[in-house]
Amino acid sequence: MSESSSIEYGRLMMQRHRWADAEKHFRQALESDPNSAEILYMLTYSIFLQEKREKEALSLSKSLLELEPDEEHVQELHAKILLTLHRENEALPFLQSALALNPEDPDLLCSLATYHQLRMEWKEVEQIATQVLSLYPEHSQALQLYNTALRLQGKTNDSLEHAGQLLSRDAGNAHHHEMMGWNALQTGDVKQAELHFLESLRIQPNSPYSREGLKEAYRSRNPLYRLYFKHQMWMASFTAKYQWMIIIGLLVLVRVLPPILEDMGLGFLSTTLIYAYLGFIVWTYTCRPIGNILLLFDTKARHALERKEKISSAIITTLALLGVWGMLGGLISGSAPGLLYIMSGGLSLGCAFLMTFAFQSQKPLAFVFISLHCILLLLFAVAILAVTLGLFLPDPEWFGSTYRFSRTSILVGSILYQTKWFQRE
Amino acid sequence: MRESLKEALNASPDNIPLLVLYAHACEEELEFAEMQETWERVLQLDPGHEQARCGLIQALYLSGKVSEASVRMQAWLSGEPRYAAAWLLAARIALAEEQKHEARSYYERALDLDGNCRNEGLEKDIFPQGRPEAKPSEPETERRMTSFGPVSIRQDEEEEGESSFSELERPQQSFADVGGMEALKEEIRMKVLYPLENPQLFEAYGKKVGGGVLLYGPPGCGKTLISRATAGEIDANFISVSLHEVLDMWIGSSEKQLHALFEMARQHKPAVLFIDEVDALAADRRDMRQSGGRTLINQFLAEMDSSNDANDGVLILGATNSPWHIDPAFRRPGRFDRVLFVPPPDLEARKAILEIMVQDKPVEKLDLKSLAKLCKDFSGADMKALLDVATEAALSEAMKSGRVVPITGKQLLKAAKQVKPSTSDWFASAKNYAMYANQSGLYDSVLEYMGIKG
Numbered sequence: 047m048s049e050s051s052s053i054e055y056g057r058l059m060m061q062r063h064r065w066a067d068a069e070k071h072f073r074q075a076l077e078s079d080p081n082s083a084e085i086l087y088m089l090t091y092s093i094f095l096q097e098k099r100e101k102e103a104l105s106l107s108k109s110l111l112e113l114e115p116d117e118e119h120v121q122e123l124h125a126k127i128l129l130t131l132h133r134e135n136e137a138l139p140f141l142q143s144a145l146a147l148n149p150e151d152p153d154l155l156c157s158l159a160t161y162h163q164l165r166m167e168w169k170e171v172e173q174i175a176t177q178v179l180s181l182y183p184e185h186s187q188a189l190q191l192y193n194t195a196l197r198l199q200g201k202t203n204d205s206l207e208h209a210g211q212l213l214s215r216d217a218g219n220a221h222h223h224e225m226m227g228w229n230a231l232q233t234g235d236v237k238q239a240e241l242h243f244l245e246s247l248r249i250q251p252n253s254p255y256s257r258e259g260l261k262e263a264y265r266s267r268n269p270l271y272r273l274y275f276k277h278q279m280w281m282a283s284f285t286a287k288y289q290w291m292i293i294i295g296l297l298v299l300v301r302v303l304p305p306i307l308e309d310m311g312l313g314f315l316s317t318t319l320i321y322a323y324l325g326f327i328v329w330t331y332t333c334r335p336i337g338n339i340l341l342l343f344d345t346k347a348r349h350a351l352e353r354k355e356k357i358s359s360a361i362i363t364t365l366a367l368l369g370v371w372g373m374l375g376g377l378i379s380g381s382a383p384g385l386l387y388i389m390s391g392g393l394s395l396g397c398a399f400l401m402t403f404a405f406q407s408q409k410p411l412a413f414v415f416i417s418l419h420c421i422l423l424l425l426f427a428v429a430i431l432a433v434t435l436g437l438f439l440p441d442p443e444w445f446g447s448t449y450r451f452s453r454t455s456i457l458v459g460s461i462l463y464q465t466k467w468f469q470r471e
Numbered sequence: 472m473r474e475s476l477k478e479a480l481n482a483s484p485d486n487i488p489l490l491v492l493y494a495h496a497c498e499e500e501l502e503f504a505e506m507q508e509t510w511e512r513v514l515q516l517d518p519g520h521e522q523a524r525c526g527l528i529q530a531l532y533l534s535g536k537v538s539e540a541s542v543r544m545q546a547w548l549s550g551e552p553r554y555a556a557a558w559l560l561a562a563r564i565a566l567a568e569e570q571k572h573e574a575r576s577y578y579e580r581a582l583d584l585d586g587n588c589r590n591e592g593l594e595k596d597i598f599p600q601g602r603p604e605a606k607p608s609e610p611e612t613e614r615r616m617t618s619f620g621p622v623s624i625r626q627d628e629e630e631e632g633e634s635s636f637s638e639l640e641r642p643q644q645s646f647a648d649v650g651g652m653e654a655l656k657e658e659i660r661m662k663v664l665y666p667l668e669n670p671q672l673f674e675a676y677g678k679k680v681g682g683g684v685l686l687y688g689p690p691g692c693g694k695t696l697i698s699r700a701t702a703g704e705i706d707a708n709f710i711s712v713s714l715h716e717v718l719d720m721w722i723g724s725s726e727k728q729l730h731a732l733f734e735m736a737r738q739h740k741p742a743v744l745f746i747d748e749v750d751a752l753a754a755d756r757r758d759m760r761q762s763g764g765r766t767l768i769n770q771f772l773a774e775m776d777s778s779n780d781a782n783d784g785v786l787i788l789g790a791t792n793s794p795w796h797i798d799p800a801f802r803r804p805g806r807f808d809r810v811l812f813v814p815p816p817d818l819e820a821r822k823a824i825l826e827i828m829v830q831d832k833p834v835e836k837l838d839l840k841s842l843a844k845l846c847k848d849f850s851g852a853d854m855k856a857l858l859d860v861a862t863e864a865a866l867s868e869a870m871k872s873g874r875v876v877p878i879t880g881k882q883l884l885k886a887a888k889q890v891k892p893s894t895s896d897w898f899a900s901a902k903n904y905a906m907y908a909n910q911s912g913l914y915d916s917v918l919e920y921m922g923i924k925g
């Protein structure tokens with residue numbers, strides 16, 4: 047088969063959204079003409095469009111940029127890949143230089159809106175999407191961005207109406223059902239959400255967003271999870287900067303209030319406050335994996351989960367349950383060994399919290415490191431339990447230093463493990 | 472150029488396309504040692520990479536290690552690669568070793584595989600008096616003796632020039648050549664073979680014989696093989712259409728060619744018309760932008776319709792690994808109304824595949840069954856890759872000692888651990904279709920295979 051027909055076949059496959067087949071043909075074409083930037087571009091594109099292959103695409107688009115640094119299509123593709131990898135800050139310069147040449151290109155503008163979406167800057171998203179829609183009223187990605195922007199700014203009535211209109215115009219469109227699904231989730235209509243996501247998947251079974259939505263819908267059958275989802279959406283309505291301010295504000299509150307309360311003779315309240323705060327943080331991080339456990343008991347929902355999700359949710363739920371059990375047991379018994387139960391329960395809960403970062407991480411090494419950290423903490427927890435059983439009698443010093451070490455390491459870990467070093471390459 | 476590529480490689484040393492670019496750059500700048508290293512790297516990453524294998528041998532040859540190149544080439548050719556460049560290079564190496572006769576047959580073989588790979592300079596060296604024009608097409612199988620042992624050469628219409636069209640054939644394979652898969656064979660017997668063999672029985676009930684059967688399943692699991700074997704089981708004519716022929720119809724928007732194909736089947740009935748990768752032809756019209764494509768699909772739908780009396784006695788057999796890309800209209804009664812799932816080979820089949828594959832290789836006596844057990848979820852193609860890896864290992868031993876040493880069980884077991892089953896990707900995607908788009912129970916067998924019910 048000659049090279050030009052390979053390219054032709056590849057294009058045919060791209061038109062039919064058959065990215066993997068297109069990739070095959072482009073690879074063949076590249077073999078007979080390894081220096082062609084054009085073929086490399088198409089190959090990169092076909093890989094980028096396949097699920098979970100973004101990293102491969104990125105390394106190809108990097109070499110492509112070296113061949114054709116000024117080509118705007120290459121810049122656009124590179125930016126898009128970076129955006130899907132949530133590396134929006136790196137993507138911006140490429141987007142800008144491509145936009146400088148083509149300021150009205152709808153796809154480029156949508157990529158810019160995606161940049162703002164990742165930074166939770168919903169006003170900008172809405173504005174850019176409106177701009178695109180004024181020129182191309184049917185632009186599918188712009189419609190979705192517009193709807194998401196409305197929804198996450200809390201204008202749920204508007205977004206619901208918008209999605210409803212689209213759906214009544216074209217009920218065979220998977221995107222419209224997906225949009226309705228998210229709106230229904232946000233307004234708490236779990237049953238409707240489930241139906242719309244299922245319908246979207248029937249039309250487009252491989253859509254990762256609808257699959258994610260369906261899982262959210264299944265998890266939201268649980269009221270505690272719905273609360274969490276509300277909280278998430280509420281947090282998402284702030285830009286990233288504000289989100290940090292909220293978290294830090296709460297922390298300050300927890301630090302500042304206790305002495306004041308103590309002065310007022312309400313010392314017991316201050317400990318409660320600190321525990322409530324910690325509990326809240328742990329809850330927001332572990333709610334999703336724990337929610338997944340509930341899916342495992344549903345015959346239909348079970349298969350929507352991936353293997354990795356099943357494993358992570360099993361581990362995190364076990365740790366959290368052990369933690370809650372220890373803490374509650376300790377609080378009820380209230381005696382001196384009770385305090386030890388609380389300590390080991392707290393350690394277990396801390397592990398559940400830290401492990402969420404391990405499972406989120408894209409780096410195998412980070413996973414191993416965090417897991418080792420947790421195993422160390424659990425060993426402490428076991429040692430503490432051994433003390434209550436009289437199997438192990440350390441000197442009092444040991445307790446103080448172990449407790450301090452664990453506390454600090456959990457605190458440091460909870461910040462460190464969220465950083466780029468641990469999460470992304 | 473080479474420097475910038477090298478930098479890019481430092482950033483991502485495992486990037487195969489980049490390595491390929493770099494190896495070519497090395498060749499251009501006559502850095503053969505580096506070229507060799509680069510191709511070796513590619514082979515480490517992807518042991519089945521034909522271009523790399525060829526490139527590596529070429530690097531050896533170019534740096535003057537002709538006999539080493541020759542040894543490696545011999546090992547490769549014994550597996551009969553369908554890779555024209557390999558035969559071309561073999562011809563060049565044979566010429567360097569003054570084996571004119573071999574060089575000639577390798578060169579012919581290369582041209583058989585790819586008519587476009589002609590090389591003027593080489594041709595002049597091989598045929599000082601000019602190359603005699605191509606002979607008329609030869610019978611099915613012909614064995615030619617070469618210094619590397621017998622090389623069987625099959626004339627395969629799929630690999631010939633693009634303009635040539637399908638011809639009638641009688642596949643040599645039968646169900647005996649397909650290992651395991653008893654359940655599937657039984658289904659094919661019931662749904663395909665008996666009707667064609669006993670048409671009068673069907674007529675008595677007012678039913679017509681023919682129509683369409685669609686086989687689907689993960690890649691490399693024997694769909695093509697079992698289709699050919701099906702034809703070999705019965706006394707019917709077999710017409711096979713390859714992917715390239717189909718794609719060329721697309722590019723040329725050639726409804727005429729499609730019609731001619733069906734006419735040929737009708738004139739030779741009872742006949743099986745086998746369309747491999749049928750999703751390319753029966754594409755979903757919703758995915759089509761231009762109307763040109765739709766016309767071809769509509770034509771195919773019309774040709775297939777069994778209400779058309781002319782189709783009596785013509786069985787249309789389609790194989791695909793993405794049934795979800797097929798236009799739903801093709802599954803209506805009278806078209807592909809029988810749909811069969813071809814799962815990854817079961818234990819029996821895996822053992823049979825291994826047996827077939829080790830047949831003419833120097834292999835230590837070993838327990839193939841336990842090896843087959845290790846190959847859970849492997850496709851036939853994965854097992855081929857496994858054997859290639861083990862062969863490479865044995866070959867490098869052989870090169871050290873200078874004599875043929877058999878492939879050991881240990882090498883095979885190690886290779887089985889290295890090769891990752893390729894069917895899991897297919898199931899990841901099939902799972903979504905089976906769970907969310909399982910209209911009329913189309914994918915029930917997939918759900919059953921995966922252990923998902925309801």
Ligand SMILES: Nc1ncnc2c1ncn2[C@@H]1O[C@H](COP(=O)(O)OP(=O)(O)OP(=O)(O)O)[C@@H](O)[C@H]1O
Pocket residue numbers: 648649650651652689690691692693694695696697790791792816820823824827850851852
């Ligand atoms: N049951 C089996 N018995 C013997 N050989 C097998 C069997 N299954 C697969 N193979 C071998 O595996 C290889 C791939 O099989 P084949 O080409 O038929 O797969 P396929 O399903 O058509 O793949 P694709 O979807 O990629 O076209 C062939 O070389 C074939 O000989």
Ligand SMILES: [Mg+2]
Pocket residue numbers: 694695696747748790
């Ligand atoms: Mg096949």
